[in-house]
Amino acid sequence: MNSPMVHDITIQDTVHQRKYLSKKNCYQWLSVFKDCNLTLTIRLVGESESKNLNNSYRNLNKATNVLSFQIEDKPIIGDLVLCHAIVKKEARIQRKKIHDHYAHLLIHGCLHLMGLDHENEDDADAMEKKEILLLEKLGIKNPYNSNIMIPNE
Numbered sequence: 001m002n003s004p005m006v007h008d009i010t011i012q013d014t015v016h017q018r019k020y021l022s023k024k025n026c027y028q029w030l031s032v033f034k035d036c037n038l039t040l041t042i043r044l045v046g047e048s049e050s051k052n053l054n055n056s057y058r059n060l061n062k063a064t065n066v067l068s069f070q071i072e073d074k075p076i077i078g079d080l081v082l083c084h085a086i087v088k089k090e091a092r093i094q095r096k097k098i099h100d101h102y103a104h105l106l107i108h109g110c111l112h113l114m115g116l117d118h119e120n121e122d123d124a125d126a127m128e129k130k131e132i133l134l135l136e137k138l139g140i141k142n143p144y145n146s147n148i149m150i151p152n153e
Contacts, residue, residue: 012043029103032134038077050083068112080109
């Protein structure tokens, strides 16, 4: 797995919540990836767009926190779509800072773009360990160290 260094970030904010997902924060959070220069587009959306995309691409008729769309052309790594309402709700339920939860989901999404997944227990364990190590570099606590689970909707 190659770990990219993010060269350029484009943020599309359709819900006017950019204070949570500034370019400065994104560059800081993604600084944990070092090996090559890549371009990333991050789209901050509402529940309706998240639900439509999740239904179209994953056949799941519900909004989700983050969707990853890998693009084969280099230097572009891909697109991430984050649903602000879901991110905010999860942070509240899990008693996490929204800033930390956004950092986690951005890293989680980038790991998907690099080919990692959590389709089985071994892959999920490997991905979680990678996320924990990367977040630790940013001074963010283990996001899986909580007994609070996200309710399925």
